[in-house]
Amino acid sequence: MPILKRLLLRLVTTFVTLFGVAVIVFVVIRVVPGNPIAMMLPPGAGEDDILRLKALYGLDKSIPEQFLIWLGGVLQGDFGTSITTRQPVLELVLSRLPATLELSVMALIIAVVAGGILALTGTRLRGGRVEAGIDVANGMALSVPDFLWGLVLILLFGVLWPVFQISGRVSPNIDLPFSTRFYLFESVLRLRFDIWADLVSHMFMPALALAIPLAAIIAQLLKQSLKETMHLDYVTLARTKGYGENHVIIREALPNAILPTLTLVGVQFTFLIGGTVIIERLFSYEGLGNMAINAVINRDLPLIQGIVILFALIFTMVNLLVDLTYAALNPRLRRG
């Protein structure tokens, strides 16, 4: 029973949060100076044209009225029409979402693998120069945000030693015979490893830039909990049974030490997704973030609204999933 109550409470707060986001975005962007209608009209358009167009986009009504109309549409899956491209917002946003999801997940995988290896190495060789070295590298990686790592990577592997692509998602001369926009995923399924390699060489630099700070956080926290677990009695027992140090760390200590890291990874993953906005811009990667910045520059209100809501939806869903996983994995919480 308590777990059901927790779940319900959690769902309610999620909805409150999403509603709050919707209200704030709606109010904020309606204060935008600079009339988006004026930019759409040809020179010489009359007063009637302006009014007609305003009515078409619903901009002639009061802000609460506009909000209710918009909310009603959203609940039916209608996010309005983009002012710059005149296409449905939902369609535009969904066409870019796969690119951003693939980038985020690739960054997450890099971060987990790199952070995990660093934590295990640091625990195995604890108290020595190697661990001190890992701590220094972690400190550096944590101090500098993804935007700066992106620029450093562009210089190192895009210019100085150009082994990776630093612009775009895929080479323009490649024909994509795909039916979805999850290019990376689909290229594996269709066994088109030539396209897969091209996609990865474009994606690796932005993904690594996003992954570096998260990898450092994972390495730091996991190493700390591993070292704490290593002092527990059952680990000592395993050692006296004659198991080797590697077995003790990986098979005995790791399963118990991983839970706090898992929770943190979930929260940090939302920060990583937020980071894609500027990283996509930096690497001219055609995802949601890049589209969002263009929408802000073009004052495309319906599109901005749609993108922010989608980001908020992803963030809250990730947090919800993390909470549920945590509750499911933690026996103390399961019993309530």
Add this chain to the structure above:
Amino acid sequence: MADARTFVSRRAGLRLWLSGGWLVLLTLAAVLAPFVSPQDPLAQDLFAARLPPFWQAGAEAGFPLGSDSLGRDVLSRIIYGARVALIVAVIAGTLTCLIGATLGLVAGYFGGWPDLVISRLVDIWMAFPPVLFAILLIAVLGTGLSSIIIAIVVIDWTRFARVVRAEAMRQAAMDYVASAQVAGRSRAGTMLREILPNVLPTILVLLTLEMGIAVIVEAILSFVNLSISTDQPTWGGMIAEGRLSIYQAWWVLVFPLVALFLTVLSFSQLGEGLKDRFDPVLR
């Protein structure tokens, strides 16, 4: 073990000196910009375009770190850019700290409905992608120094509110708070005289870290050309220009990037150093 610990503490001291040193140097350069920069940062000279830095062939005296595609001196632009970066760091950092810490203190100490409202707001804020939120706010507020500062405060107050709230709650549960109340101190008095001094070290660490974050946010905004007016040099603006001519003139990107990197690193190392100093467990 003892050996590793002295190694760590010596390194921590060095870290504080180096980061403090860089920030002092940068502040001096920014304050004395008109006297120390070799050129007018805005002066264009197409005959002196894309000059390389001093150690390379073709460099010219007066352009020690080279010039950009319009012939503007890179070093002078970095020095003037430091003014913007530091002003934003200090003002936005302090305002964010004041607002966020106050809300966190109230939520953590008073609990009840103030806590409920503030915590819900924090939740909503956490669901926004911060960079997108900042860009959106600048689009609404218009570009300019005060807009950037407002945007940073609006986005980042939650950083202080969350941590200070948790810390204030922890302190409020301690015996000394109860005894202060027994001794007849008012609720507000207890908050300011008893809780605040104990939370202050945490706030100072956060403030230092926030200054580094403010520098980055300003750089990101000027990178997407939404910072202050385009004719004033900013590090982010220089980086954006350098990104375009990266194969022709790498120095236009590299030097402002180094300045930004060192500054952000220094603020954060300073914060970490303060944390070690204040935290008796770590010390």
